Amino acid sequence: MTFVKPLNSSLIHRAAPGPKLLALILLITAISIELPFIDDTIKPWIPACGLLFTAALYALAFPGVGKFLEQVWNLKLLIALISIPQLLFGTPLATVLSATVRLTDAMLLAALFSLTTKTRDLLDSIESALGAKWLSPLTRLGLKPATVSLAFAMTMNAIPMIMKFLNQTKEAQSARGVKPTPVRMTIPLLVASLKYADEYAEALTARGVEV
Amino acid sequence: MLIEFDRVSVAFEGTIALDDVSVKLDQKRIGVIGLNGSGKSTFARLLNGLVKPTSGSVFVGGVNPAEDAKAARAQTGFIFSNPDVQIIMPTVLEDVAFSLRGSGLKKAEIDAKSRAILSRFEIEHLADQAAHSLSSGQKQLLAICAILVTEPKLIVADEPTALLDLVNSRRIARALLSDLPQQIVLVTHDLELAAGCDILVRFAGAKIVQIGEPSTVISSYLAENA
Ligand SMILES: Nc1ncnc2c1ncn2[C@@H]1O[C@H](COP(=O)(O)OP(=O)(O)OP(=O)(O)O)[C@@H](O)[C@H]1O
Ligand SMILES: [Mg+2]
Numbered sequence: 001m002t003f004v005k006p007l008n009s010s011l012i013h014r015a016a017p018g019p020k021l022l023a024l025i026l027l028i029t030a031i032s033i034e035l036p037f038i039d040d041t042i043k044p045w046i047p048a049c050g051l052l053f054t055a056a057l058y059a060l061a062f063p064g065v066g067k068f069l070e071q072v073w074n075l076k077l078l079i080a081l082i083s084i085p086q087l088l089f090g091t092p093l094a095t096v097l098s099a100t101v102r103l104t105d106a107m108l109l110a111a112l113f114s115l116t117t118k119t120r121d122l123l124d125s126i127e128s129a130l131g132a133k134w135l136s137p138l139t140r141l142g143l144k145p146a147t148v149s150l151a152f153a154m155t156m157n158a159i160p161m162i163m164k165f166l167n168q169t170k171e172a173q174s175a176r177g178v179k180p181t182p183v184r185m186t187i188p189l190l191v192a193s194l195k196y197a198d199e200y201a202e203a204l205t206a207r208g209v210e211v
Numbered sequence: 212m213l214i215e216f217d218r219v220s221v222a223f224e225g226t227i228a229l230d231d232v233s234v235k236l237d238q239k240r241i242g243v244i245g246l247n248g249s250g251k252s253t254f255a256r257l258l259n260g261l262v263k264p265t266s267g268s269v270f271v272g273g274v275n276p277a278e279d280a281k282a283a284r285a286q287t288g289f290i291f292s293n294p295d296v297q298i299i300m301p302t303v304l305e306d307v308a309f310s311l312r313g314s315g316l317k318k319a320e321i322d323a324k325s326r327a328i329l330s331r332f333e334i335e336h337l338a339d340q341a342a343h344s345l346s347s348g349q350k351q352l353l354a355i356c357a358i359l360v361t362e363p364k365l366i367v368a369d370e371p372t373a374l375l376d377l378v379n380s381r382r383i384a385r386a387l388l389s390d391l392p393q394q395i396v397l398v399t400h401d402l403e404l405a406a407g408c409d410i411l412v413r414f415a416g417a418k419i420v421q422i423g424e425p426s427t428v429i430s431s432y433l434a435e436n437a
Contacts, residue, residue, distance in 0.1 A: 119301045156301050160343040164295075199296040202261060206289035207299065207310065207357070208281075 012061040013116045018125040024113045028106045044094065047101035054108050061116050071111050072104070077166050079104055081182040088183075114156055123149040150209070165192040212272030212286075212365055212394060213237045214258065219267035221253050228253040230417040231267070240388055242408030242425065243398040244432060249414040251398045255369045258396060259287040272364060287365045288358035292373040294350035295343075297357070303329065303345070304338040307357045314361075328360045332386060348379030355386055359393075366395040372404060380404070402429055 012020075031050045058068035083100040087093070126149045169188045173180040214236045221229040229250045243251050256262035257269050260276035260283045269276055276283035291297055300306040307325035316324070329335040332352050337345060342353060351371060358366065368387060372380035380401065387395055388407045399405050411428035413421040415435075421428050 114301075120305055150299075153300050153305075157298060157343070160341075161295060164343075196296060199291070199293060203289075203291055203297045204299065206259060206261060206284065206291075207297075208284045209299070 010061045010116070012057065012112070015116075016125070017117050017122045018129055020113060020117060021122065021125070024109055027109055031102050031105050031109075044098070047098050047105065050105045051101055051108075054105055054112070058108075058112055061112060067115075068108070071108055074111075074163070075104060075107055077170070077182075078107070081185070084182045119153060119156065123153060126152060161196055162189075162193060165189055165196070168192070213270070214241075214396070215270040216257075217268050217270075219257065219264045219269055221250075221257070221262060222265045227417050228262075229257075229264075232417075232419055233267075234412070234419055234422070236410070236412070236422075238409040239394050240408040240410075241394075241396045242405040242411040243396060243414065244400070244402070244405050244411060244428070245414030246436070250417045251414050252369050254412075254414065255289075255367050255396060255398050258365070258367050259283045259289055261289070285361075286363055287367055288361065288363035290351075290354055290358055290366065290368040290371045292370040294347060294354045294374070297354040298342045298350065301341060301343075302338075303334070303340055303342050303353055306342050306353060307360050310357050310361050325356075325360060328356045332356055346379075347374050348376070348382065351375060351379070351383055352386070355383070359391075364393060366391065366393050367398075368395065369398045370400065371397070372399065372401055402432075405429060 027050075031047070055065065055068045058071070059065060061067070079100060082103055083096050086096045086099070166185070166189060169185050169192065170180040172188070173184060178184065214234075216232050216234045219229055219232045220227065232250075232254070243254060245251050253262055257264060258271055258276060260280035263277040271283060272286060274282045274286065276287075298306055300309045304322070304325055307328060308321050311321045311324060314321070326335060326338060329338055332355065334349060334352050334356070337349060337353075342350070345353060351374075355371075366387065371387065372383050375383060384401075384404050384407060387397060388404075397404070397408060405411055406425045406429060408425055411421075411423065411425045412419055413428050413432055421431060
């Protein structure tokens with residue numbers, strides 16, 4: 001007997017994974033680039049509008065603002081890690097703000113996507129999309145659908161691990177009485193991630209994955 | 212299966228990890244003990260080709276892992292100490308099912324087989340959970356399920372209980388030593404676990420220094436390092 005958690009049935013949950021992924025990519029692109037035809041007076045407000053739009057999408061999938069705020073809170077360290085070094089290097093506040101909001105927004109959108117999509121459905125749709133005729137030049141170049149979908153799954157898996165290292169590093173530094181700043185955290189975080197990557201590659205090989 | 216080492220040495224830049232080791236083993240539960248850096252993991256990794264001998268040769272059931280890594284990996288399941296690095300797919304069921312990709316089975320069959328192994332280890336209720344949200348003990352059970360579902364002939368486990376508490380260690384010990392039909396090579400620092408094997412191989416200074424009855428090997432290990 002299994003107890004499958006009843007899946008949330010919002011429009012966003014039910015959307016087909018393929019088009020949803022396409023929408024994600026388009027939205028992230030729209031956030032990341034400076035659209036040339038937009039008036040200078042509106043420009044500074046675009047990142048904020050994007051964030052609002054994302055909050056609205058979250059509300060559509062999960063009633064209320066709780067889920068959205070929870071995800072923002074999850075990203076707090078990453079946000080600090082991105083913005084503080086820029087400020088230290090003297091980048092103007094407005095630029096830092098705009099870049100940080102955009103990046104946060106992109107990560108929130110990606111998180112929303114993974115929260116509302118079953119990985120297996122996603123992988124299936126990536127594999128079948130890559131199997132489609134119009135993409136056959138890519139497959140002929142040696143891009144295997146299975147490899148691409150595996151890379152996707154591994155990326156989604158790596159995110160909680162990096163978050164774990166982030167927390168461990170922070171706690172270890174606090175325990176030794178130093179205030180964990182992004183600058184201090186970079187090296188241990190890198191070391192932990194590289195070590196993880198090494199062991200992960202070995203475990204993959206042992207499970208018969210050709211990488 | 213017969214595990215055969217013929218004058219095997221392994222050198223990494225500067226260090227000799229294994230020094231001219233020859234041995235033949237075909238017991239069902241083979242325990243490997245020894246101090247840190249004595250060569251146990253190197254020995255274990257040679258069995259599925261993760262490490263290749265610098266000189267000499269290894270045969271496992273007639274397969275040479277250094278030459279035919281694919282065949283070696285198909286017949287050998289490897290369990291690491293850190294369960295975090297063994298998880299490939301985001302959810303429990305998907306991770307087990309991942310092992311059966313390319314098995315030629317239909318999706319429904321893969322699902323059924325994966326669920327069956329999860330229920331054998333009493334973690335079927337976790338099937339749809341995020342794999343990273345499990346406890347270390349549950350993760351290690353998941354890793355074992357993901358390996359056993361492919362029915363390998365040999366299991367190699369390198370300190371599978373190193374990160375676990377007493378209860379979870381015993382659970383893993385039971386899963387690996389009592390309930391398993393397969394042959395297993397078990398590397399461990401846990402002497403209670405080692406005592407449950409049929410034979411113990413003891414490493415020291417990159418060599419095998421003793422092979423025998425677990426109680427005998429454990430008492431000379433304790434005496435020598437008193
Ligand atoms: N990839 C490597 N590169 C360089 N040296 C290595 C490598 N792997 C092992 N060694 C060295 O080889 C020796 C044997 O290592 P091995 O990992 O086999 O020991 P072990 O018995 O498993 O130890 P432990 O109980 O600490 O796991 C050690 O001196 C180790 O530092
Ligand atoms: Mg070791």
